[in-house]
Amino acid sequence: MGLIDELGAFRVIDGHAHNWSHFADSQYLRTCLDRFALQGIAVLSNLTGGFDPTPDEVSQSNEDTARLRDAIGERILPFCYVNAAHLEHALGEIERWADAGFCALKFWVSQRATDQRTWEVTEAALARGWPVLYHAYYRTHGDAPPHEAPPLEIAQLARRFPQGQFIMAHFGAQFEHGLRAIEHCDNVAVDYAGSINEKGAYEMALDILGPERVLFGTDLPGADYYVNAGRVLELDVDDAVKQQLFAGNMERILGL
Amino acid sequence: MHLYAIDSGLIVGPCPFRRVPSSVEELQVLRQRAGLWRAVASGFRSLLYYDPLFGLDEDIEQYAPLRDWLYFYATIDPRFPQSENGVRRAAADERIVGVRLLPAVHHYALDAPEVDELMGAAAAVGVPVNLMARIIDDRIAPRYVQQLVPPLEAVAEFLHRHRQVKIALSMFYFSELKGLVEDWHALPHVYVDFGCSKPNVTSLDVLATYFPIERALFGTGAPFYYWAGSRLGLEGSQLNADQQRAVLVDNARSFFAWD
Numbered sequence: 042m043g044l045i046d047e048l049g050a051f052r053v054i055d056g057h058a059h060n061w062s063h064f065a066d067s068q069y070l071r072t073c074l075d076r077f078a079l080q081g082i083a084v085l086s087n088l089t090g091g092f093d094p095t096p097d098e099v100s101q102s103n104e105d106t107a108r109l110r111d112a113i114g115e116r117i118l119p120f121c122y123v124n125a126a127h128l129e130h131a132l133g134e135i136e137r138w139a140d141a142g143f144c145a146l147k148f149w150v151s152q153r154a155t156d157q158r159t160w161e162v163t164e165a166a167l168a169r170g171w172p173v174l175y176h177a178y179y180r181t182h183g184d185a186p187p188h189e190a191p192p193l194e195i196a197q198l199a200r201r202f203p204q205g206q207f208i209m210a211h212f213g214a215q216f217e218h219g220l221r222a223i224e225h226c227d228n229v230a231v232d233y234a235g236s237i238n239e240k241g242a243y244e245m246a247l248d249i250l251g252p253e254r255v256l257f258g259t260d261l262p263g264a265d266y267y268v269n270a271g272r273v274l275e276l277d278v279d280d281a282v283k284q285q286l287f288a289g290n291m292e293r294i295l296g297l
Numbered sequence: 298m299h300l301y302a303i304d305s306g307l308i309v310g311p312c313p314f315r316r317v318p319s320s321v322e323e324l325q326v327l328r329q330r331a332g333l334w335r336a337v338a339s340g341f342r343s344l345l346y347y348d349p350l351f352g353l354d355e356d357i358e359q360y361a362p363l364r365d366w367l368y369f370y371a372t373i374d375p376r377f378p379q380s381e382n383g384v385r386r387a388a389a390d391e392r393i394v395g396v397r398l399l400p401a402v403h404h405y406a407l408d409a410p411e412v413d414e415l416m417g418a419a420a421a422v423g424v425p426v427n428l429m430a431r432i433i434d435d436r437i438a439p440r441y442v443q444q445l446v447p448p449l450e451a452v453a454e455f456l457h458r459h460r461q462v463k464i465a466l467s468m469f470y471f472s473e474l475k476g477l478v479e480d481w482h483a484l485p486h487v488y489v490d491f492g493c494s495k496p497n498v499t500s501l502d503v504l505a506t507y508f509p510i511e512r513a514l515f516g517t518g519a520p521f522y523y524w525a526g527s528r529l530g531l532e533g534s535q536l537n538a539d540q541q542r543a544v545l546v547d548n549a550r551s552f553f554a555w556d
Binding site for chain 2: 043044045048062063064073178179180181182183214215217236237238239240241261262263264265266267268269270271272274275
C-alpha cells in the first residue's frame with residue numbers, strides 16, 4: 042500500500058491555508074479540494090498589504106475570502122483577518138464577518154501579541170466564540186517583520202485570556218523553542234503548517250502537549266499539501282491519533 | 298515492503314542540535330518503512346568536523362552493519378590540507394559514491410582555485426560531485442551555525458564551468474532552482490535532488506515542463522527531516538508513474554553508476 046492509499050483512509054481538514062497566488066482562483070482551489078479529498082480548509086487571508094496592511098487592504102482580503110466561500114461552499118472555513126494596529130477597523134471587521142459566517146480570527150505579523158490593541162481585538166473575537174489563530178515565529182537568523190510575535194508572546198496572550206482558544210501557527214518555527222513556550226498553556230493548540238520539515242517536531246508536540254492540542258495545516262498554496270500530510274503519516278502513533286490531528290481536533294475547536 | 302527506492306540524501310549520525318533517530322537499528326526501520334533498496338548518506342560528523350574525512354571514517358565504522366545498502370558521500374573542504382585524499386577515497390572505496398561540497402558551512406567561493414583543482418581531480422577519476430546548498434533551514438539554524446548559501450549566479454557559473462563532472466545539486470529550494478538555470482536541457486551533466494526542496498502546490502506537478510526528469514533525484518534528508526512528506530509529495534504529484542519511478546529509482550542508478 043502506498044502512502045497515497047494510507048492518506049486516503051483519513052478524514053482531513055487543512056487548518057491553515059491562504060487564498061493568494063494559485064488559490065485566488067476559486068476553480069483551481071475547488072479542483073485541489075477534490076484532488077486532496079479535503080473535508081474542509083481554513084482560509085486565513087490572502088495577506089494583501091504585506092506586513093502592515095491598511096484597513097482597506099484588510100477589508101479586501103476578507104471580502105476575497107467571503108467570495109471564495111460563496112463560490113465553493115461550506116468546505117471553505119473562513120477566518121477573519123485583521124490588523125490590530127487599526128483597532129476600530131479590526132473590531133468592525135469582526136462584527137461584519139461574524140454576521141457573515143466567518144468562524145475564527147487570524148493575526149499575522151502586523152501586531153505584537155503584547156500590544157493593548159491586540160488584547161482588545163482578541164477579546165472581541167473570543168466574545169464571538171471564535172478561536173484565535175496567531176502566526177508565531179522564533180527566528181534565529183535574518184530580519185523578522187517588525188511586529189512579528191514570537192512564541193513566548195503567544196503564551197502571554199493565552200494566559201491573559203484563559204477562557205479563550207488559541208492556535209499558534211508553525212509550532213513557532215523553531216519547534217523546540219515554540220513548543221516549550223506554550224507547553225503549559227492548555228488553551229493553546231499548534232499547527233506545523235508550512236515548509237519547515239524537521240523530524241521530531243510532531244513527535245515533541247505529541248509528547249509534551251498531548252494529541253488534543255496538535256492540528257494539521259499546510260500553508261497552501263505556498264507549501265505542498267502532500268509534503269505536509271506525509272509528516273503525520275510518518276508518525277509512529279495509532280491511526281486514531283493521526284485522525285485527531287488530521288481533523289478531529291479542528292472539528293472540536295471550530296465546533297464543526 | 299518491497300525494497301526498490303533510492304534515497305540519495307540521508308543525513309545521519311550524531312546531531313549536535315538534537316537527537317536524530319539514526320542508530321543502526323533505527324536506520325533499518327527507516328529502510329523498511331521507506332522501501333529503500335539503497336541510500337546515500339552524509340553524517341553530521343563528516344559535515345561538521347574540522348577534518349571531514351575523520352568524520353566520514355566514523356560514519357563508515359558506525360554503519361558498517363548496513364554496508365549492503367547504505368553508501369556515503371565524502372564531504373570535502375577544498376581548502377583543507379590534503380583534500381585531494383577525499384577524491385581518491387571516493388574513487389577507491391566502494392562505500393563512497395561521490396564527493397560532496399558544502400560551501401555554505403565551509404565558507405569558500407565556488408570559483409576558488411582549490412575548487413577548480415578538486416573538480417579536475419574528480420573528473421580525472423570519474424567521481425560525481427554533489428553541491429549541497431545547506432544543511433538546515435536558513436530561518437531556524439542554530440545561531441552559532443552561519444550558513445552562507447552560495448549566490449545563485451555563482452552556482453550557475455560553477456555548473457557551466459565544470460561540464461566534465463557529473464554534478465548533483467541538493468538542498469536547494471524550488472524558489473532558487475526555478476531561476477537558477479535558463480535551460481536545464483543544455484546542462485546534461487547536472488542532476489538536481491528535489492527530495493528536500495520546499496515545493497509549493499504546483500512545484501512537482503509542473504517540474505517536467507522545464508526540467509529533464511531523467512536527471513531528477515530524490516533525497517529526503519531523513520532522518521534529520523521527515524521522509525514520508527517528500528515521498529508522498531512525489532506520489533501525489535501529477536508526474537506519471539514512469540516519471541515517478543525514474544525520480545525514485547532509475548535516475549539515481551544512473552548518477553551513481555549502479556546500472
